[in-house]
Amino acid sequence: MALTKNDDSQAEEDARQTATSLLSSASSYAHRALDSIIPSSSRQSAYDRTSSFASSQPILFSFIAFQILFSLLPILLFLSFALSTFFLTLGAAVIFTLFWVGVASLFLIPTLFITSSLAVLCWGSSLGSFIVARWLYHHAPASVFSGSSDTSSTGTEVTSDGAWKDVQVKQFDDVKSLE
Incomplete structure (x- = not known):
């Protein structure tokens, strides 16, 4: 299938329109980006100063x-x-x-x-x-040193031969403070 001259010109025209639309969208994107960075009033004053410098x-x-x-x-x-x-x-x-x-x-x-x-x-x-x-x-049990007459529990006596008489052993339940 051969392309005619009309088809070629139509394809060229479509390519130009596509390129033109791409360039215009890129240009508008660049302007929007530039406007977000530098305000247009500042840009315009820079253009005016550059133009006056170029003229002078x-x-x-x-x-x-x-x-x-x-x-x-x-x-x-x-x-x-x-x-x-x-x-x-x-x-x-x-x-x-x-x-x-x-x-x-x-x-x-x-x-x-x-x-x-x-x-x-x-x-x-x-x-x-x-x-x-x-x-x-x-x-x-609570201990008492042998030969000592001083005991920590009341009612406990140590005989002269070192035997215990009326020994009461107390068990300490207050160990919570050690934990």
């Missing part, structure tokens, strides 16, 4: 314009190089840091496991010792 000093204005025109591309290329280098080194630093943190965690995790186990073992033995001591405290 055309040689200096053309010199500055050519300098900006020819220097803008190298400056933009340098800035893109500097930024890409910065982000590359930043990314490399993050990767380097993550690698060595991972290596260090290979030592940290077993060390924490061992120290946590030791801590649980010490805590358990301390708790067991406390429970045994409390049990002994509850079940042990």
Whole structure:
């Protein structure tokens, strides 16, 4: 199927309309973005000052314009190089840091496991010792030193041969303060 001259011109016209609509939408987007950054009144005053400067000093204005025109591309290329280098080194630093943190965690995790186990073992033995001591405290009788006539409980006497007479053993129930 061959295209006729009419079909070619119609396709070109459609392409132009598409390009024109794309350019107008891009232009309106740029204007909206620029309006959100810089107010139109400030932009208009900058245009007016630039226009008056160009009218009053055309040689200096053309010199500055050519300098900006020819220097803008190298400056933009340098800035893109500097930024890409910065982000590359930043990314490399993050990767380097993550690698060595991972290596260090290979030592940290077993060390924490061992120290946590030791801590649980010490805590358990301390708790067991406390429970045994409390049990002994509850079940042990109050003691009186042999040969001593001073006893802590009333009505208790020690005979001359060291035997107990009317010994009353008191059990202490006030251990809540120890807990």
